[in-house]
Amino acid sequence: MPLPPLDLSELRVLIVEDNPYMRQILRMMLTGYGVRSVFEAEDGAEALELVASSAPDLVLTDWLMPIVNGAELTRMIRQMPAPACFLPIIAITAHTEKRRILSARDSGITEVMCKPVSARGLYLRIANCILNPRDFVRSPSFFGPDRRRFQAPLHNGTERRGTGIADGYTLDETGELSQSQENAAVATGRAGASDPSRRGAAAVRQVRTSGQGTV
Amino acid sequence: MAREPIDPDGRNEVVKPPRDLRSKVRVLSGREAAQFDPVKSAEAALERLSGDFENWMEDEVRTLASAWADIQSDGLDEDRSQVLFRAAHDIKGQASTLGYPLVGAVAGNLCHLMEHVDTPTLPLTLVAQHVDAIRAMVQEKARQEDNPTARALVDRLADVTDDFITRQSDAK
Numbered sequence: 001m002p003l004p005p006l007d008l009s010e011l012r013v014l015i016v017e018d019n020p021y022m023r024q025i026l027r028m029m030l031t032g033y034g035v036r037s038v039f040e041a042e043d044g045a046e047a048l049e050l051v052a053s054s055a056p057d058l059v060l061t062d063w064l065m066p067i068v069n070g071a072e073l074t075r076m077i078r079q080m081p082a083p084a085c086f087l088p089i090i091a092i093t094a095h096t097e098k099r100r101i102l103s104a105r106d107s108g109i110t111e112v113m114c115k116p117v118s119a120r121g122l123y124l125r126i127a128n129c130i131l132n133p134r135d136f137v138r139s140p141s142f143f144g145p146d147r148r149r150f151q152a153p154l155h156n157g158t159e160r161r162g163t164g165i166a167d168g169y170t171l172d173e174t175g176e177l178s179q180s181q182e183n184a185a186v187a188t189g190r191a192g193a194s195d196p197s198r199r200g201a202a203a204v205r206q207v208r209t210s211g212q213g214t215v
Numbered sequence: 216m217a218r219e220p221i222d223p224d225g226r227n228e229v230v231k232p233p234r235d236l237r238s239k240v241r242v243l244s245g246r247e248a249a250q251f252d253p254v255k256s257a258e259a260a261l262e263r264l265s266g267d268f269e270n271w272m273e274d275e276v277r278t279l280a281s282a283w284a285d286i287q288s289d290g291l292d293e294d295r296s297q298v299l300f301r302a303a304h305d306i307k308g309q310a311s312t313l314g315y316p317l318v319g320a321v322a323g324n325l326c327h328l329m330e331h332v333d334t335p336t337l338p339l340t341l342v343a344q345h346v347d348a349i350r351a352m353v354q355e356k357a358r359q360e361d362n363p364t365a366r367a368l369v370d371r372l373a374d375v376t377d378d379f380i381t382r383q384s385d386a387k
Binding site: 005007028032034086087094097116117129135138146 | 237
């Protein structure tokens with residue numbers, strides 16, 4: 001599938017990650033994509049300050065962090081005044097179990113990506129946030145991106161989503177920009193010995209390519 | 216920002232975000248794309264960084280070993296268990312990127328064990344075997360996925376872990 005070649009030089013991205021090596025890896029990927037404004041926070045508290053002071057366009061956040069974890073950070077951002085509450089948030093997690101992934105989704109993240117992170121996988125997630133933005137749903141118990149990617153065949157109302165997809169760039173049959181087989185295994189979660197994060201070489205190959213995760 | 220009720224009583228609504236990032240991003244022309252591939256550029260940037268990966272991996276292993284040493288000397292409690300889990304979780308997430316996929320599999324298995332067994336009943340011998348395996352694989356630079364010894368270790372630890380979790384689950 002062709003990737004949309006984007007000029008991301010004007011994009012402002014905030015990395016929230018307590019591990020310094022992972023922060024450096026993410027920064028290198030972003031600068032490789034051409035992003036010029038990259039901000040880094042070691043924890044959720046620092047991230048909230050940077051959201052307010054640096055006006056990022058996109059947040060990449062680790063999930064398992066001390067004090068304020070990714071879920072709490074996401075909920076706090078969703079409670080901030082507009083436009084910050086609408087920030088696209090990509091959760092980057094080493095968790096591979098379905099319940100963890102669903103929990104991340106339900107906290108209001110925009111996309112989720114399972115580690116290990118690949119340059120292609122992260123680029124796809126970022127491109128998806130930009131080219132295929134989600135509307136938001138506000139209910140008494142939830143505020144966050146609309147999870148619905150499918151169009152109901154009997155729906156006769158107005159279309160929710162525009163068609164602002166770049167030329168030469170197609171959505172797959174699920175409505176996602178990508179849905180690799182490997183990722184489907186990860187997103188499905190662990191089923192006994194099938195957890196790709198734990199088994200031998202074949203499974204490790206699967207893990208290595210599972211960075212294109214989405215739910 | 217546009218709002219659209221999605222139920223009759225208006226308690227739920229769809230809100231269109233006020234900012235559209237497509238206004239800040241441009242699709243590169245064919246000529247520009249021929250000269251600059253964002254993914255290849257990022258991969259090249261990572262490759263330049265990869266000279267440090269061995270040191271980073273060793274540092275992560277030291278963090279894991281230190282967390283384990285604290286448990287050995289001071290006993291297992293919830294806080295120390297969390298420190299060990301976090302160290303293993305970091306390795307699980309990064310090892311493949313740093314070039315040690317089988318180490319990531321062992322760390323993932325350790326995380327799996329710690330997530331499925333209550334801290335007071337964690338089998339410390341099995342935990343120690345995971346920590347030792349990670350340490351040995353990094354020390355021996357077992358980077359290849361087809362390294363037979365490392366692969367056998369990964370599979371054996373996964374089998375023993377599954378057996379332990381199953382037995383404990385059956386006993387409940």
